[in-house]
Amino acid sequence: MFITLEGTEGVGKSSNLAFIQNWLINRGKQLVVTREPGGTPFAEEIRQLLLAPRQEQVSDDAELLLMFAARAQHVAQKIRPALQNGFVVLSDRFVDASYAYQGGGRGISMQRLDALSQWTLQGFLPDLTFLLDMAPADALERAKKRGDLDRFEQEQQAFFERVRNVYLQRAKADPKRIMVINAAQTLEQVQQDIAHVLEQRVPK
Numbered sequence: 545m546f547i548t549l550e551g552t553e554g555v556g557k558s559s560n561l562a563f564i565q566n567w568l569i570n571r572g573k574q575l576v577v578t579r580e581p582g583g584t585p586f587a588e589e590i591r592q593l594l595l596a597p598r599q600e601q602v603s604d605d606a607e608l609l610l611m612f613a614a615r616a617q618h619v620a621q622k623i624r625p626a627l628q629n630g631f632v633v634l635s636d637r638f639v640d641a642s643y644a645y646q647g648g649g650r651g652i653s654m655q656r657l658d659a660l661s662q663w664t665l666q667g668f669l670p671d672l673t674f675l676l677d678m679a680p681a682d683a684l685e686r687a688k689k690r691g692d693l694d695r696f697e698q699e700q701q702a703f704f705e706r707v708r709n710v711y712l713q714r715a716k717a718d719p720k721r722i723m724v725i726n727a728a729q730t731l732e733q734v735q736q737d738i739a740h741v742l743e744q745r746v747p748k
Contacts, residue, residue, distance in 0.1 A: 545627075545632045545633075546623065546632075546633045546669075546672075547564065547632065547634050547672045548638040548640070548670040548672075548673045548674070549634075549636055549673075549676065550637060550638075550640050550673055550674065550722075551675060551677060551678075551683075551711070551727060552644075552678075552680055552683050552704045552708055552711075553684060553704070554683035554685070554686035555676040555727040556676055556727055557636055557637075557676060558636075560674070560676060560734060560735065560738060561577070561634065561636050563738065564674075564742070565634060568632055568634065568742075571748075573632045573746075574631045574632065575632050575633075575634060576623075576626040576631045576632070576633045577634045577635075578618070578622055578633065578635045578636070579635060580611075580615060580618060580635060580636065581594055581610070581611055581614040581618075581637075583618040583623070583635070584617055584621045584622050586614075587614040587617045590613060591614065594607065594610055594614075604651070605652070608646045608652055608656075608660070609660075611642050611646065612660050612661075615638070615639065615642075623635070624668075638669075638670055638673070639661055639669070640675075640711065640714055642660075643657055643714060644708075644710040644714070645707055647710055648710030649703045649704070649706050649707045649710075651706075670721065672721060672741070672746075674723050674725055675712075675715050675722050675723065675724045676727040676734070677708065677711070677724050677725065677727055678727040680707075683704070683727070684704065712724070725738060
């Protein structure tokens with residue numbers, strides 16, 4: 545089973561990824577935990593290129609292509625082999641993030657994203673996606689408290705409003721896969737909601 549966690553900056557992905565990881569391990573699941581961009585040595589090098597703040601303006605197309613280059617490597621070298629060997633794979637972000645950030649945030653056409661997704665993934669999607677959702681203004685306040693901001697975290701609130709809107713559109717279009725979790729609740733409430741979904745969806 546392939547499970548992913550999505551959301552804008554500051555919604556609590558790290559805490560809830562750890563919660564899902566522990567939930568699965570406590571039920572005897574063999575688990576691979578990974579992230580995007582990244583997940584393999586080569587893809588992690590691409591992650592550093594993508595996230596580092598820099599003076600040079602990174603073109604939207606270059607950013608998008610690097611995201612999918614890292615993803616193609618990630619799927620080929622880590623995700624598919626783990627699934628084929630009977631592991632549950634848990635990833636911090638996957639292709640929904642490209643639709644939200646490069647499509648919604650940057651304004652790249654969804655047709656271009658569809659074409660790249662079809663080329664690199666050929667219909668391969670997570671079995672279950674948790675979308676941690678809350679107002680971007682509140683989420684950004686949380687993110688700022690963590691310290692130094694990466695290149696994406698330095699974007700303006702309007703950027704994250706567009707990101708959130710696309711995430712919610714994708715959830716509405718694929719409600720069986722994408723479970724929207726209200727991340728503005730207390731952490732305990734959020735994790736109760738996540739556990740409820742896991743109980744229903746993860747095979748015993």
